[in-house]
């Protein structure tokens with residue numbers, strides 16, 4: 328997540344300040360709390376995964392194991408700062424993953440390059456099936472803040488969590504060999520001001536025209552509002568929507584609850600009306616009139632800090648989110 332007031336800089340001297348937390352990001356919190364008193368009942372999870380060839384190779388691995396493995400690798404890449412060798416290494420890892428999943432690249436290359444004054448970067452894009460009609464696009468940014476002197480920013484929640492969730496969504500959908508019109512994108516440049524998603528929307532008109540819905544996952548591995556509410560909401564998740572119908576809203580809520588998540592849905596326009604100053608990769612799509620759904624467990628005291636580490640991640644929640652998005656995509660395919 329890109330927080331404009333932080334002005335891209337990582338200020339190591341800034342102490343986390345709870346009043347700032349309220350004032351800047353959660354100026355909508357109070358409203359949300361009134362809206363969001365509903366808690367879903369927990370249901371027995373029914374696994375509907377069919378095992379794919381890829382999954383059969385690792386039959387002992389659960390979704391949690393796979394997400395953990397992916398996240399461990401992502402946080403080992405020195406903060407994945409855009410326009411560095413680490414960013415390219417991350418993109419290569421994601422490209423190889425898409426190849427392993429036998430996905431379909433765009434113009435024979437999973438890497439979609441873009442440039443700015445700093446050099447060349449790439450988003451990583453692929454589809455489950457050949458693109459013939461409109462598709463749902465699922466995305467997460469893979470970049471983070473890199474290193475600053477002796478300080479390393481691992482970006483476990485921001486956004487290794489979203490990337491590993493999207494990788495698991497790909498595995499789950501791929502495993503059942505469904506003929507779904509769904510494509511996936513891993514953005515770079517998010518932490519530098521949504522560079523990757525802005526470039527994608529600007530430079531790939533043919534793909535953007537075919538995008539009927541964009542689902543973005545950014546920071547999905549932590550407790551939602553726990554720090555403020557001082558009470559546990561381990562499976563809470565925030566969902567910011569733009570341009571979707573009541574029916575789709577219901578589909579989102581139903582599938583989140585089915586996967587034991589406690590969703591809180593908010594409209595993008597409501598968030599903006601409270602003067603929110605944070606940005607994410609679904610926004611360039613909104614500006615093109617494409618409906619969007621953005622999943623996030625929100626800011627926390629380790630946001631853009633060295634302490635955004637993997638040991639604080641709730642892997643069950645990432646898996647639940649991946650499964651909920653998978654179910655939402657299946658349900659919406661018939662709309």
Ligand SMILES: [Zn+2]
Pocket residue numbers: 328329330485518631
């Ligand atoms: Zn961020």
